[in-house]
Every structure is written in structure tokens, then in C-alpha cells.
Amino acid sequence: MSAKPTGVAQAAGPDWRKRTLLGAGALAALVVAYFVLAATIARWWSQRVGSAVDGHLATGLLLGLLFGFACTLLPLMLAWIALRRRxxxxxxxGWLAVALLLALPNLWTLSVVAGGGGAAHAGQRVMDVQAPWFRGATLAGAIAAVVAFGAFLYLDRRRRTRPARRAA
Incomplete structure (x- = not known):
């Protein structure tokens, strides 16, 4: 029989050993995933964009503007919605995760442009030949989206404060 007294509840604290092992395993998995993705994502994304643009300047310009604008404005709006109310x-x-998913095409393009590894350099070469103007147009679209989001915030703030000014 057990020597535990009956009717006495023991305070069960967190199992730190189990949490530490799970945390270390998760960190190791993230590090491995980072190195695998860093070696493949830039090359994969540049090939997808290159096959979509197929060397046409106008297509690279339009797709770049579309991706840059939509994949910047939509995540900004979702993040604003997520953080606006309690x-x-x-x-x-959940809202921030969806915003991050929508921003992935811009982040992948950034990994090609700013990456220092072999996959990023290969991606730059692919985009130079198969997706001309895409990278610059993506930047222009992203800047336009940030300006549009700033204008939205300004107009929203002005709309909220206008009734207070009329009452005064």
C-alpha cells in the first residue's frame, strides 16, 4: 500500500525536466528547419516567379507590383485588426499567423534579394534572366502599400476624433 495520506492534495508543480527537453527539441528542430529552408526557399521561389514571368518585362512589372502591394497591405491590415482590440x-x-502567411511571398523575395547564401545568389541569377523588373516592382508595390496603410491610419484616426472636435 502507499504511504500517502488520504484526503491531502499535493501541489503538482510543472515538470521542468520535461519542459526543458521539449524546448530543447523544438529549438533543435527550428535550427534544422532554418538551414534546410535557407538552402532551398530562395532558389524555389525564384524558379516559381521566373516561370510565371517567363522573361517578359511587363509581366515582371505587373506581378511585382501586385505581390508587393497585396502581400504588404493585407498583412498590415490583419496585424492592425489583431492588435487593435483586446x-x-x-x-x-491566429490573426498574426495569417498575416505572416500572407506576407510570405514578400519575405521569400527578400530572401532572394538580401540573402548571402548560394541559393540566394542562384535565385538572383534566375530572376535576372527569367523575371526582369520583378524585384524592383515588388519593392515599389510594398512602398505604395505602406503609404496606403499610413493614409488609412490617418483617415481612421481623423474620423474617430472628428466628433470630439465638433462637440467641443
Whole structure:
């Protein structure tokens, strides 16, 4: 029989050993995933864009503007929605996760442009030949989206404060 007294609840604290092992395993998996993705994503994305643009300047310009604008404005709007009101941390994390997913094409293009590895250099060469103007147009679209989001925030703030000014 057990020597535990009956009717006495023991305070069960967190199992730190288990949490530490799980955390270390998750960190190791993230490091491995980073190195695998860093070696493949830039090359893969440049090939996808290159096959879509197929060397046409106008297509590279239009697709770049579209990706840059949409994949910047939509994540900014979703992040604004997520952080604007008080929500549970799970709901906020969900909104921010969707915003991050929508921003991935811009982040992948950034990995090609700013990456220093072999995959990024290969991606730059692919985009130079098969997707001309895409990288610059993506930057222009992203800048236009940030300006549009700033204008939206300004107009939203002005709309909210206008009734207060009329009452005064």
C-alpha cells in the first residue's frame, strides 16, 4: 500500500525536466528547419516567379507590383485588426499567423534579394534572366502599400476624433 495520506492534495508543480527537453527539441528542430529552408526557399521561389514571368518585362512589372502591394497591405491590415482590440492571446496569435502567411511571398523575395547564401545568389541569377523588373516592382508595390496603410491610419484616426472636435 502507499504511504500517502488520504484526503491531502499535493501541489503538482510543472515538470521542468520535461519542459526543458521539449524546448530543447523544438529549438533543435527550428535550427534544422532554418538551414534546410535557407538552402532551398530562395532558389524555389525564384524558379516559381521566373516561370510565371517567363522573361517578359511587363509581366515582371505587373506581378511585382501586385505581390508587393497585396502581400504588404493585407498583412498590415490583419496585424492592425489583431492588435487593435483586446482579444485572447490565441485569437491575436491566429490573426498574426495569417498575416505572416500572407506576407510570405514578400519575405521569400527578400530572401532572394538580401540573402548571402548560394541559393540566394542562384535565385538572383534566375530572376535576372527569367523575371526582369520583378524585384524592383515588388519593392515599389510594398512602398505604395505602406503609404496606403499610413493614409488609412490617418483617415481612421481623423474620423474617430472628428466628433470630439465638433462637440467641443
Amino acid at each position: 482579444r485572447s492571446w490565441k485569437a491575436t496569435a
